[in-house]
Every structure is written in structure tokens, then in C-alpha cells.
Amino acid sequence: MRLVRVTPLGMLLGALLAASPAPAQDGTLAQVKARGHLVCGVSGGVAGFSMPDGQGRWHGLDVDFCRALAAAIFDDPDKVRFIPQSSAARFTALQSGEIDVLARNTTWTLSRDTAAMNFPVITFFDGQGFLVRKSLNISQVKQLDRATICLQQGTTTELNTADWFRTRGLSYQVVTFANSEQTLGAYESGRCDAYSTDKSSLYGERLKTAHPEDHMILDEAISKEPFAPGVRQGDDAWRDLVAWTHYAMIDAEEAGITQDNVDRLRGETLSPDVKRILGLEGKYGQGLGLTDDWAYRIVRHVGNYGDVFARNLGDGTPLKIPRGLNALWTNGGLQYGPPIR
Amino acid sequence: MTIVRETLLPPAPPPRRAAGPVGWLRDNLFSGAGNTVTTLVILAGLALLLPPVFRFLVTDAVWRGDSGEVCRPEVAGHPVGACWAFIGAKINYLVYGSYPAAERWRPNLFFGLVALGTAWMLWLDAPRRGLGAVFVFLVGPLLSYGLLSGTPVLGLAPIATSLWGGILVTLVVSLVGIVASLPLGILLALGRRSDLPVLRYACIGFIEFWRGVPLITVLFMANVMLPLFLPGDLTVDRLVRPLVGIALFASAYMAEVVRGGLQAIPEGQGRAALALGLTRWQAMRLVILPQALKVVVPGIVNTLIGLFKDTTLVSIVGIADFIRVLEAARADPRWSAPTIPATAYAFAALFYLTFCFAMARYAAFIERRLAAGERGRA
Numbered sequence: 001m002r003l004v005r006v007t008p009l010g011m012l013l014g015a016l017l018a019a020s021p022a023p024a025q026d027g028t029l030a031q032v033k034a035r036g037h038l039v040c041g042v043s044g045g046v047a048g049f050s051m052p053d054g055q056g057r058w059h060g061l062d063v064d065f066c067r068a069l070a071a072a073i074f075d076d077p078d079k080v081r082f083i084p085q086s087s088a089a090r091f092t093a094l095q096s097g098e099i100d101v102l103a104r105n106t107t108w109t110l111s112r113d114t115a116a117m118n119f120p121v122i123t124f125f126d127g128q129g130f131l132v133r134k135s136l137n138i139s140q141v142k143q144l145d146r147a148t149i150c151l152q153q154g155t156t157t158e159l160n161t162a163d164w165f166r167t168r169g170l171s172y173q174v175v176t177f178a179n180s181e182q183t184l185g186a187y188e189s190g191r192c193d194a195y196s197t198d199k200s201s202l203y204g205e206r207l208k209t210a211h212p213e214d215h216m217i218l219d220e221a222i223s224k225e226p227f228a229p230g231v232r233q234g235d236d237a238w239r240d241l242v243a244w245t246h247y248a249m250i251d252a253e254e255a256g257i258t259q260d261n262v263d264r265l266r267g268e269t270l271s272p273d274v275k276r277i278l279g280l281e282g283k284y285g286q287g288l289g290l291t292d293d294w295a296y297r298i299v300r301h302v303g304n305y306g307d308v309f310a311r312n313l314g315d316g317t318p319l320k321i322p323r324g325l326n327a328l329w330t331n332g333g334l335q336y337g338p339p340i341r
Numbered sequence: 342m343t344i345v346r347e348t349l350l351p352p353a354p355p356p357r358r359a360a361g362p363v364g365w366l367r368d369n370l371f372s373g374a375g376n377t378v379t380t381l382v383i384l385a386g387l388a389l390l391l392p393p394v395f396r397f398l399v400t401d402a403v404w405r406g407d408s409g410e411v412c413r414p415e416v417a418g419h420p421v422g423a424c425w426a427f428i429g430a431k432i433n434y435l436v437y438g439s440y441p442a443a444e445r446w447r448p449n450l451f452f453g454l455v456a457l458g459t460a461w462m463l464w465l466d467a468p469r470r471g472l473g474a475v476f477v478f479l480v481g482p483l484l485s486y487g488l489l490s491g492t493p494v495l496g497l498a499p500i501a502t503s504l505w506g507g508i509l510v511t512l513v514v515s516l517v518g519i520v521a522s523l524p525l526g527i528l529l530a531l532g533r534r535s536d537l538p539v540l541r542y543a544c545i546g547f548i549e550f551w552r553g554v555p556l557i558t559v560l561f562m563a564n565v566m567l568p569l570f571l572p573g574d575l576t577v578d579r580l581v582r583p584l585v586g587i588a589l590f591a592s593a594y595m596a597e598v599v600r601g602g603l604q605a606i607p608e609g610q611g612r613a614a615l616a617l618g619l620t621r622w623q624a625m626r627l628v629i630l631p632q633a634l635k636v637v638v639p640g641i642v643n644t645l646i647g648l649f650k651d652t653t654l655v656s657i658v659g660i661a662d663f664i665r666v667l668e669a670a671r672a673d674p675r676w677s678a679p680t681i682p683a684t685a686y687a688f689a690a691l692f693y694l695t696f697c698f699a700m701a702r703y704a705a706f707i708e709r710r711l712a713a714g715e716r717g718r719a
Contacts, residue, residue: 044665056434098576
């Protein structure tokens with residue numbers, strides 16, 4: 001009995017006894033309000049989407065979405081807990097009520113939508129892209145005919161690649177690897193002509209190479225990967241709130257309301273559009289179960305969609321992902337918010 | 342006349358080739374052809390292996406910097422090995438996870454408690470070691486729980502376990518496994534050798550069940566499946582679920598190790614103890630168990646080292662243990678340089694090596710010390 005150490009055995013008992021009953025019948029919003037914080041499932045370690053800094057504070061597009069939700073509900077972007085979810089456990093975590101919303105760069109597909117969850121809104125339009133050497137001198141995917149492509153095992157990239165190349169009668173060769181390190185390593189060592197995965201990840205992968213400036217990401221995408229937050233089925237009020245949190249950020253950007261000017265605009269604006277968004281006119285928060293300044297809170301604490309994009313993915317970061325499909329519809333993108341009125 | 346010397350000749354020094362470092366080398370490393378070849382092969386292997394490792398970890402390493410750029414050869418101006426600047430920038434996250442910065446004194450105090458309890462138990466000449474055992478198995482755990490998780494009565498704000506992370510979580514998981522599995526394992530081993538059939542079969546069933554399932558299944562069951570089975574209004578903390586799983590899993594293995602020790606003690610020992618008038622419980626506690634545990638020290642330490650490393654499996658089910666936070670920290674695009682992954686894994690290897698090596702050395706020390714009683718008996 002001499003090889004023993006101190007520790008929280010009591011933790012087991014204590015926490016078991018402390019198991020708190022949560023109201024199961026109320027809607028998610030009521031539960032969140034009663035609990036005093038939002039619980040958000042994130043991926044935990046994807047550049048630009050959810051990652052911790054050196055002090056353990058979370059950053060990223062998915063993270064800011066959850067913060068915006070918390071800001072709308074509590075007027076405090078920090079009243080949210082982030083629980084990293086493995087891709088295997090993410091859907092059960094949502095179904096079992098462990099998390100309120102899943103913001104984990106998850107692609108919205110029919111099978112996932114029908115299997116006991118809902119995707120209220122698309123927060124990021126992604127697609128499978130290709131990382132190639134600039135020295136190849138190509139600009140389109142079809143120029144990769146007879147190329148060797150590095151992919152990661154167990155992802156849908158294999159299927160997408162096969163579909164795309166076969167339907168165009170192009171030949172290609174695939175080499176797969178167990179994880180992204182090995183895949184990138186093989187690409188860098190010259191074993192493959194291209195490395196293919198979601199474009200949003202490729203920008204991060206490119207930075208990990210020895211000479212990022214020697215590589216480029218082709219503009220074209222060969223698949224549709226709409227990233228959407230997930231919520232449980234059967235809670236329409238919560239679904240509305242999640243969708244409108246994103247729309248508020250889009251509408252704010254379109255109306256020119258930014259995190260920097262929102263307080264000034266709130267004082268002096270004459271535009272009815274801006275007034276409605278900021279809750280100065282009409283009673284639009286009540287329908288969501290919130291106060292009327294809900295969208296103002298989002299922009300003030302977190303910013304509009306453009307602010308969030310620039311802070312986490314755009315030119316303000318090493319990733320420098322172009323807005324592309326994620327530009328506002330007025331700028332040729334797909335981000336279109338229904339009007340707040 | 343006698344031809345017997347009356348004084349001894351002064352002892353001559355040993356031949357030069359048999360003494361000192363040269364002699365030691367000849368005796369130990371080059372005593373025969375086979376031995377010489379083995380020595381040379383190993384030396385050649387080390388000469389091949391060590392310099393690059395040293396170069397990577399020390400000579401070519403980058404120690405300071407505030408972004409991954411400093412760890413690129415163009416910026417550093419030399420080939421870059423480990424990027425320790427990255428570990429430095431992320432160290433708070435690696436140690437505490439997302440534990441609030443203002444409250445970090447609490448994990449620090451917890452680390453202190455762990456050190457105190459460890460020293461108390463492991464330093465054999467420490468005062469009041471009986472009290473130390475109470476501290477390690479009862480007071481320490483309760484104190485640590487109140488400290489880390491929060492006790493509103495004492496003004497310690499509650500800190501949700503979802504904010505815990507890094508080395509803190511790895512230590513909590515390992516220590517819970519170690520502290521729970523030793524007593525539980527001993528009880529199970531005794532139960533398995535009991536004369537009462539119900540108790541015996543219950544223990545056998547428990548042990549065989551937990552040994553029969555892989556740890557990863559236990560963890561998936563605890564963190565993915567269990568919430569679906571529980572009624573909606575009952576939630577068990579998501580860190581506690583795998584903790585219970587690991588504690589039970591480790592107890593089953595510990596029980597079998599301890600049973601091995603119990604079986605190694607001749608039956609006569611117990612009979613002699615009973616003949617002296619000890620009760621069965623006293624005989625077990627004072628005669629059999631101390632000898633049995635002594636026999637299985639290597640087995641126990643082996644199990645504990647295995648357990649300590651197995652705790653990294655909790656990262657698969659989304660617990661932010663040391664390995665998980667290391668992976669998450671690597672995602673930062675501001676810290677993306679070619680050697681960052683290797684640096685992270687080297688850091689993890691050093692961490693685990695330090696702890697496991699310390700455990701192994703301590704066990705070796707205990708074995709030598711316990712073996713002192715046997716010396717000269719053979």
C-alpha cells in the first residue's frame with residue numbers, strides 16, 4: 001500500500017450526487033435561460049472555425065456563431081460553454097441534450113437532416129477543393145487529368161473525387177492516408193500532384209507546408225459542402241432563433257452596421273431598415289422569445305457576418321480565405337438574409 | 342630454522358588491465374567476442390540516433406517567438422528543429438485547458454496537494470504515514486473535488502468540468518483511476534478468494550466482465566451511449582462518466598494482479614497466523630496481505646503505468662485531456678510551421694516519459710528496499 005497518490009475519488013460521488021435534474025419538457029430556449037448559459041458543440045481544433053488560444057479562450061467562425069446566440073439571449077457573449085465533439089459523437093450529443101446547438105463545421109445533407117436533427121441556416125458555403133504547386137501552372141481542376149491525388153481515408157472526398165473525374169472521362173490516381181499530417185506530408189514530398197479536401201481546411205494546410213508561397217488553392221470546388229449549425233427536431237422556436245441569429249449578422253452587414261459603428265448608428269440613424277434591425281422600431285424580438293434589441297446585442301458583442309469572417313478567416317488572419325460564395329448576395333455571393341420586419 | 346614469513350607482503354596493486362575504468366570496460370562490455378560485438382552494435386546505433394535527436398530537441402530548436410513564423414528556416418536562419426516557442430505560447434492552455442485564468446491558483450493548489458500526498462506516501466520515513474493514507478484516500482480526494490469543482494459555501498465559484506483541460510485533466514483521470522483501483526482491486530481479489538459463493542461469483546463476474554471489454558468501448562458507452570439510455574432529466578457530468586468507467590476497468594486488472602500475490606503466499610502462513618490466535622481478518626491484514634502486495638509490486642506498477650498512458654483514450658470521446666488540447670492547440674494558423682506537429686508530439690512524449698520513468702524508478706527502489714529483508718536468508 002505504498003504506491004498511492006492523492007486524488008479526487010470524492011469527485012465521483014460528489015458529481016454523481018450533484019447530477020442535476022433539467023426540465024426536459026420545456027423548449028430549448030427556456031432551458032438555456034434557466035441554466036444561465038448556452039452549451040455549444042464545436043469541433044475543437046479546426047483553424048478559423050473553432051480553436052482555443054494560449055489562454056484557453058475559444059475563437060473561430062463556429063465559436064462566434066455560438067457567442068452571437070449567447071449575446072442575443074443573455075446580452076453576454078461569454079455565457080456559453082464550448083464542448084469539443086468528435087465527429088463520431090456529435091449527433092448523439094445533440095440528441096441526448098448534452099448540447100443545445102452543434103456548430104461544428106458540419107455539412108448539411110439530406111440523410112443527416114432526416115436523421116433526427118435540423119439545419120436551420122447555412123453559415124458557411126464550402127466545397128471540396130485542390131491544393132497544387134504553383135509550378136504546375138494550372139488554374140482549373142480538369143487540368144489535373146492523369147494526376148495523382150492525395151486524400152485522407154474515411155472521408156467523402158474519395159467518393160466526390162471519383163464521381164467528378166469519372167463523369168468527365170478524366171483519369172486520375174488516388175493515394176489515401178490515415179490523417180491530415182501524412183496526407184500533407186505525402187503531397188509535400190512530391191508523391192502527389194494535388195491534395196484535396198474541403199477548401200476551408202486547405203488554406204490552413206497550405207500554411208503548414210515548408211513554403212506556403214509555392215502552393216495555391218484552385219478556385220473551383222467539385223462538391224457542395226454547406227456548413228450549418230444543427231439543432232434537435234421538434235423545437236421550432238429554437239430553430240427560428242438559431243436561423244435568425246445568422247440572418248441578423250447578414251442583414252447587419254448589408255445595412256452597413258458594424259461592430260465599430262453600431263452604437264453611433266443606434267443614436268443617429270434615420271434609416272427605417274437600420275432602426276428595425278437595432279430594435280428601435282417595431283417589436284421583432286418578442287416573436288423569438290427575446291428582447292427587441294436582440295440583433296443590436298449580436299452586432300455590439302460579436303459583430304456582423306463580415307466582421308466575424310474577417311476576424312477568423314479573412315484578411316485579418318494568416319488563412320486569408322476569400323469571401324467567395326460567402327460574400328453577400330449584393331456582392332455576388334450566396335449570403336442572403338430575409339428582411340427583419 | 343624456520344622458513345615461515347612473519348610479516349605479510351604488502352598487497353600488490355591489481356594488474357593495470359584488470360582495474361579501474363579499463364578493467365570495468367573489459368569485464369562488462371568487452372568480456373568476449375559476442376559481448377564485444379553487441380557493445381559495438383549498440384554504440385553504433387546510439388551514435389546514429391542520438392545526435393539527430395539532440396539536434397532536433399536542443400541545437401536547432403527555436404525557443405522564443407510570438408508566432409509560427411519564427412519557426413520557419415528562412416526566418417530563423419538555420420534548419421529548424423523543435424519549435425519550443427509554440428509550447429511556450431500555449432503552455433497555459435496545455436496545463437489548465439479553459440480553466441478561468443483568475444482561478445488558476447486552484448489547479449495549482451491541487452497540484453500541490455498531489456505532490457504532498459505523493460511525497461507522504463512514497464517517502465518511507467515520513468512522519469505519521471497512517472495519517473498520510475487517510476489523506477491520500479479520503480481527505481485529499483474530497484478536498485481536491487471541492488477545490489477544482491468549486492464550493493460556493495467557501496466562496497469558491499463553481500467551475501464546470503467542460504472548462505477543465507490539459508495536464509490537469511490527465512492527472513485527475515489517472516489519479517482517480519489509481520486511487521480507486523488499488524482499494525477496489527484488493528477488495529475484489531479478496532472477494533474472488535472468498536468461501537461465500539455469492540460473493541465469489543459476483544466478484545468473478547465483475548472482473549471477467551470488465552476484463553472482457555476494451556477500454557475504448559467502455560468510454561464510448563459512457564460518453565456516447567449512456568446519455569441516450571438515461572432519462573432526460575438525469576444528467577451525469579461528462580467527465581465523471583469516463584472517470585467511473587476507467588476506475589472500474591482498472592480495478593478489474595488490479596484485482597487479478599493482487600490475486601496473483603495472494604496465491605503466491607503459502608497456505609501455511611495463514612494457518613500459522615490463525616494458530617497464533619489472530620482472527621481471520623487480522624491474519625489477512627497483518628500477515629498475508631503485506632507479503633502478497635510485496636510480491637506484486639512490479640505487477641501493480643506495471644498496471645499503473647499502463648493506466649496512466651491509457652487515460653489518453655478519453656481524448657477520443659471528447660474529453661480535453663493533455664493529448665486532446667495539444668491537438669487543438671496545433672490548429673492555430675498563426676502557429677503553423679512545418680515542425681510544429683513534431684514539436685507537439687515530442688513534448689507529449691517527454692511528459693509521459695517523465696511520469697512513467699519516475700513511477701518505474703520508484704518501484705525499483707521499493708523492490709530493493711523490500712528485498713533487503715530477504716538478503717542472506719537463502
